[in-house]
Amino acid sequence: MKLNSIISERWSPVAFSKKVPDDDTIQLLFRAASRAPSSFNAQPWKFIYGIKDVDTMYGYLFDLINDSNQKWVKTAPMLALGIVETVPPGRTSLNRFAWYDTGMSVGNLLAQATDMGLYVHQMGGYDHEKARKVLNLSNVHEPAAMIAIGYxxxxxQLPREIAERENKRQGRKSVSEFVTKNPF
Ligand SMILES: Cc1cc2nc3c(=O)[nH]c(=O)nc-3n(C[C@H](O)[C@H](O)[C@H](O)COP(=O)(O)O)c2cc1C
Structure with missing residues (x-):
């Protein structure tokens, strides 16, 4: 028995090629996101995306990203922002699973991307408040992770200190550190 290769081979690179995912590929990414389970099937995720040198939205998203991330993100041909709908339409109470569900939809997108030979690098390092303004988000929409996608x-092609990150794989906690049969 071994880990599924989609899980074991996924990682977050800093260098992308110029090749742009085609429209069918992009649709499959978002269809995969849509297949995620969610509390009451609320599907509380939204995505705004843009393709480099094609969509104005790419520039809007890129400008939100902090300087250190921009240094490598500039090679990514596609940017998407995951957005959480924290209150379902027509309701007034918070969906406390909205963030959880949105993370799962991005997890599906990652799995589909990996299966198609694409790589994804998510970021929290961007200006969330500016994103709210620039993207005209309402108060029930919260920007989650910025997502760089490409081959x-x-x-x-990157400065050496950034390129060096490409050879390092991030370690993981051992299972025994986060799994228990006992109360905390
Ligand atoms: C919500 C979230 C925010 C992240 N923010 C950043 C970021 O701002 N900059 C960055 O280079 N990587 C960021 N990452 C990538 C993580 O550092 C990376 O996923 C983690 O170190 C594990 O490495 P791996 O994806 O290569 O397995 C983020 C990942 C997630 C899920």
């Missing part, structure tokens, strides 16, 4: 590129 694997040559790290040598």
């Amino acid at each position: 694997k590129g040559d790290p040598d």
